[in-house]
Amino acid sequence: xxxxxxxxxxxxxxxxxxxxxxxxxxxxxxxxxxxxxxxxxxxxxxxxxxxxxxxxxxxxxxxxxxxxxxxxxxxxxxxxxxxxxxxxxxxxxxxxxxxxxxxxxxxxxxxxxxxxxxxxxxxxxxxxxxxxxxxxxxxxxxxxxxxxxxxxxxxxxxxxxxxxxxxxxxxxxxxxxxxxxxxxxxxxxxxxxxxxxxxxxxxxxxxxxxxxxxxxxxxxxxxxxxxxxxxxxxxxxxxxxxxxxxxxxxxxxxxxxxxxxxxxxxxxxxxxxxxxxxxxxxxxxxxxxxxxxxxxxxxxxxxxxxxxxxxxxxxxxxxxxxxxxxxxxxxx
Amino acid sequence: xxxxxxxxxxxxxxxxxxxxxxxxxxxxxxxxxxxxxxxxxxxxxxxxxxxxxxxxxxxxxxxxxxxxxxxxxxxxxxxxxxxxxxxxxxxxxxxxxxxxxxxxxxxxxxxxxxxxxxxxxxxxxxxxxxxxxxxxxxxxxxxxxxxxxxxxxxxxxxxxxxxxxxxxxxxxxxxxxxxxxxxxxxxxxxxxxxxxxxxxxxxxxxxxxxxxxxxxxxxxxxxxxxxxxxxxxxxxxxxxxxxxxxxxxxxxxxxxxxxxxxxxxxxxxxxxxxxxxxxxxxxxxxxxxxxxxxxxxxxxxxxxxxxxxxxxxxxxxxxxxxxxxxxxxxxxxxxxxxxxxxxxxxxxxxxxxxxxxxxxxxxxxxxxxxxxxxxxxxxxxxxxxxxxxxxxxxxxxxxxxxxxxxxxxxxxxxxxxxxxxxxxxxxxxxxxxxxxxxxxxxxxxxxxxxxxxxxxxxxxxxxxxxxxxxxxxxxxxxxxxxxxxxxxxxxxxxxxxxxxxxxx
Numbered sequence: 001x002x003x004x005x006x007x008x009x010x011x012x013x014x015x016x017x018x019x020x021x022x023x024x025x026x027x028x029x030x031x032x033x034x035x036x037x038x039x040x041x042x043x044x045x046x047x048x049x050x051x052x053x054x055x056x057x058x059x060x061x062x063x064x065x066x067x068x069x070x071x072x073x074x075x076x077x078x079x080x081x082x083x084x085x086x087x088x089x090x091x092x093x094x095x096x097x098x099x100x101x102x103x104x105x106x107x108x109x110x111x112x113x114x115x116x117x118x119x120x121x122x123x124x125x126x127x128x129x130x131x132x133x134x135x136x137x138x139x140x141x142x143x144x145x146x147x148x149x150x151x152x153x154x155x156x157x158x159x160x161x162x163x164x165x166x167x168x169x170x171x172x173x174x175x176x177x178x179x180x181x182x183x184x185x186x187x188x189x190x191x192x193x194x195x196x197x198x199x200x201x202x203x204x205x206x207x208x209x210x211x212x213x214x215x216x217x218x219x220x221x222x223x224x225x226x227x228x229x230x231x232x233x234x235x236x237x238x239x240x241x242x243x244x245x246x247x248x249x250x251x252x253x254x255x256x257x258x259x260x261x262x263x264x265x266x267x268x269x270x271x272x273x274x275x276x277x278x279x280x281x282x283x284x285x286x287x288x289x290x291x292x293x294x295x296x297x298x299x300x301x302x303x304x305x306x307x308x309x310x311x312x313x314x315x316x317x318x319x320x321x322x323x324x325x326x327x328x329x330x331x332x
Numbered sequence: 333x334x335x336x337x338x339x340x341x342x343x344x345x346x347x348x349x350x351x352x353x354x355x356x357x358x359x360x361x362x363x364x365x366x367x368x369x370x371x372x373x374x375x376x377x378x379x380x381x382x383x384x385x386x387x388x389x390x391x392x393x394x395x396x397x398x399x400x401x402x403x404x405x406x407x408x409x410x411x412x413x414x415x416x417x418x419x420x421x422x423x424x425x426x427x428x429x430x431x432x433x434x435x436x437x438x439x440x441x442x443x444x445x446x447x448x449x450x451x452x453x454x455x456x457x458x459x460x461x462x463x464x465x466x467x468x469x470x471x472x473x474x475x476x477x478x479x480x481x482x483x484x485x486x487x488x489x490x491x492x493x494x495x496x497x498x499x500x501x502x503x504x505x506x507x508x509x510x511x512x513x514x515x516x517x518x519x520x521x522x523x524x525x526x527x528x529x530x531x532x533x534x535x536x537x538x539x540x541x542x543x544x545x546x547x548x549x550x551x552x553x554x555x556x557x558x559x560x561x562x563x564x565x566x567x568x569x570x571x572x573x574x575x576x577x578x579x580x581x582x583x584x585x586x587x588x589x590x591x592x593x594x595x596x597x598x599x600x601x602x603x604x605x606x607x608x609x610x611x612x613x614x615x616x617x618x619x620x621x622x623x624x625x626x627x628x629x630x631x632x633x634x635x636x637x638x639x640x641x642x643x644x645x646x647x648x649x650x651x652x653x654x655x656x657x658x659x660x661x662x663x664x665x666x667x668x669x670x671x672x673x674x675x676x677x678x679x680x681x682x683x684x685x686x687x688x689x690x691x692x693x694x695x696x697x698x699x700x701x702x703x704x705x706x707x708x709x710x711x712x713x714x715x716x717x718x719x720x721x722x723x724x725x726x727x728x729x730x731x732x733x734x735x736x737x738x739x740x741x742x743x744x745x746x747x748x749x750x751x752x753x754x755x756x757x758x759x760x761x762x763x764x765x766x767x768x769x770x771x772x773x774x775x776x777x778x779x780x781x782x783x784x785x786x787x788x789x790x791x792x793x794x795x796x797x798x799x800x801x802x803x804x805x806x807x808x809x810x811x812x813x814x815x816x817x818x819x820x821x822x823x824x825x826x827x828x829x830x831x832x833x834x835x836x
Contacts, residue, residue, distance in 0.1 A: 154805065159589070191727075197696055197699055197700050198695070198698050198699050198700065199691040199695045199699075199700060200692055200698065201690060202684065202700065203691060205680065205685070206677050206680065206688055208674070209677040209678070209679055209680060210676070210677050210678070211673075212673060212674045213673070213674050213677060214669075214677075215636070215656055215665060216634065216636060216656060216668055216674050217656075217688055217689045218656045218657050218659070218660035218665075218689060219688070219689070220657060263597070276679060276680075277679060279354070321766050
């Protein structure tokens with residue numbers, strides 16, 4: 001899982017001292033997370049009745065999938081050094097609503113149109129951040145408000161699919177797991193490979209690591225930022241489609257706490273908030289941890305407030321721990 | 333003036349930072365009412381001495397006496413308590429506050445006197461400094477740079493400073509403004525304050541100061557009345573034996589004439605009317621002190637100064653300024669003087685740093701080809717003399733010299749590159765590394781590219797350049813073949829007193 005740092009040109013596995021020192025932390029961190037995940041599952045298995053049943057494990061994956069798709073896409077924004085979008089949940093809901101509308105023109109048009117719309121909504125925000133250096137948090141808060149305003153204005157209440165729309169496949173189960181889980185894992189795999197092995201991915205890492213250097217070196221900073229946002233927007237729209245297919249009944253609230261959950265998944269995965277370090281794979285682990293914890297809390301009958309409290313606690317602890325260990329690593 | 337009590341005496345002060353001796357048994361005296369210049373080339377120890385007097389740096393040995401009494405200056409407040417104040421080149425005034433508010437701001441031990449008393453005192457100080465048309469209620473943002481500098485001095489005086497250290501106070505001022513500041517400083521000295529004037533501008537030093545102390549390599553070389561010195565003699569004292577160094581042998585290459593043409597390049601506030609012709613294979617040094625505009629010339633050519641104006645063409649094709657990607661497309665690559673914040677990707681591997689700007693060449697259909705990239709990284713490592721086994725190490729684990737090699741190596745061996753721009757190519761690099769980097773630059777030039785580098789270091793300019801362009805206060809003072817200029821000439825041009833003479 002240390003693939004982020006796999007060199008583009010270095011002889012594989014060369015025993016360079018610097019490399020070992022650098023990789024040490026990354027490897028440890030990954031092991032630590034895997035250990036936490038394993039401990040949670042073991043603990044959950046014994047302490048929570050019904051946790052280890054197939055149907056429950058499938059439920060964990062399912063709940064990880066919706067947020068996970070958003071999170072793996074948004075990882076690109078964070079890796080590129082533009083923090084994150086605050087309007088992930090809003091755009092998810094909006095693309096879900098749009099999908100329902102577009103179903104009047106057939107499933108193919110609906111999917112294509114929705115993905116295009118999500119990509120475009122985010123690309124515009126990315127262009128603002130990349131071209132004029134606008135603060136990503138502020139841009140995405142503003143964009144979120146604009147989107148909520150427009151939808152609230154145009155369409156009050158719940159939207160259901162038009163009669164005869166054939167979208168059951170979105171909620172279908174294949175080999176015991178819902179369609180959305182395959183989409184999540186497939187997208188995560190593709191994005192992870194892209195980030196490690198394509199010019200686009202490597203340039204995103206470089207940009208996130210040191211923006212002034214990327215600019216001086218002539219990397220297409222605005223284009224890369226726009227593209228990172230566009231990918232995130234695409235993934236958000238994918239979740240929008242999946243949510244619509246799953247819920248059969250959507251409104252502005254359908255994506256609930258998705259914004260926080262997606263950001264939490266990235267942070268718990270351990271990618272650097274400041275960009276340049278981390279990976280899509282880590283976000284997958286983060287999303288699974290969050291989903292597992294949420295599921296266990298549900299099984300023991302914790303209130304919504306309690307669930308949010310625990311998630312907040314985990315995110316805060318991870319961020320503080322990562323910060324401390326990085327600082328330790330840097331001081332002589 | 334024997335018999336006059338000394339305001340300040342520095343006795344055999346020594347300060348080392350690790351193996352580097354910044355001050356070696358430096359002694360120095362400042363009389364009451366004296367304006368005393370402190371000059372020296374980069375790294376001579378000026379700023380360490382100033383920091384010692386400011387209480388920022390504690391000396392390893394030696395003592396400091398104020399009015400004949402030994403003092404221990406371990407922090408800035410001690411220095412202030414004994415009456416030493418520093419006015420820095422970077423002003424620390426708050427533009428949105430009035431002169432009065434700025435002067436009262438952060439005053440240590442201020443008691444709650446009436447506002448009227450403060451106002452009267454401040455008005456008195458302003459008048460003393462010749463700021464007759466500045467009222468205590470004037471907003472600082474409405475003042476000229478010279479007036480701000482004088483308000484800064486007034487602030488120091490309001491804290492009962494009797495020894496004022498002016499650190500490059502004129503670097504950002506025009507000539508008339510400089511006169512204004514000087515008039516204020518002279519007024520102060522005649523009223524009994526003592527002034528230490530730190531400057532690179534020897535013309536001003538001779539004009540303003542009554543005595544000149546020269547530092548070189550951490551030692552006090554001379555301390556003489558200004559009347560007995562001229563610019564030439566000061567430069568020779570600053571340089572020592574370097575001044576004797578003769579022209580180096582020149583490589584005889586066939587230059588591609590007019591490869592790069594720069595006309596009327598201007599960057600508001602930094603560079604005015606810069607013009608230059610560079611041939612392929614030629615190494616051009618832009619020599620100037622910090623703040624003279626050398627760095628901005630390179631940054632403008634690299635597309636990193638959005639408000640740069642001028643005509644630049646490379647290989648006959650005009651290049652528009654203002655965007656790094658356009659400059660790179662036109663064939664100009666730039667290496668900043670700050671490899672950490674604007675150069676390397678410190679947590680990424682050396683290989684990735686070397687390939688950062690040419691991922692396109694190692695990709696097939698957007699996907700990085702491992703063997704292509706490995707081969708290219710190895711070739712570049714060989715070129716810059718870097719251990720191939722360490723290509724996977726993170727850039728931050730390398731020494732300064734190796735980091736700089738990697739940074740510059742990124743610019744080399746690119747077919748599309750016709751102009752290399754290096755800003756301070758050996759900053760923070762040890763002696764061995766410097767020689768290697770100089771060889772790299774010569775190698776780059778030998779492949780037919782034009783090289784322009786900016787430097788404040790005479791050794792480097794003398795060693796490396798075919799042509800030397802000296803700059804002072806944003807303007808070119810002279811362009812000459814290296815063999816037509818001695819190190820002394822170069823330094824004299826870099827420290828020019830008046831920019832006007834330069835036009836000739």
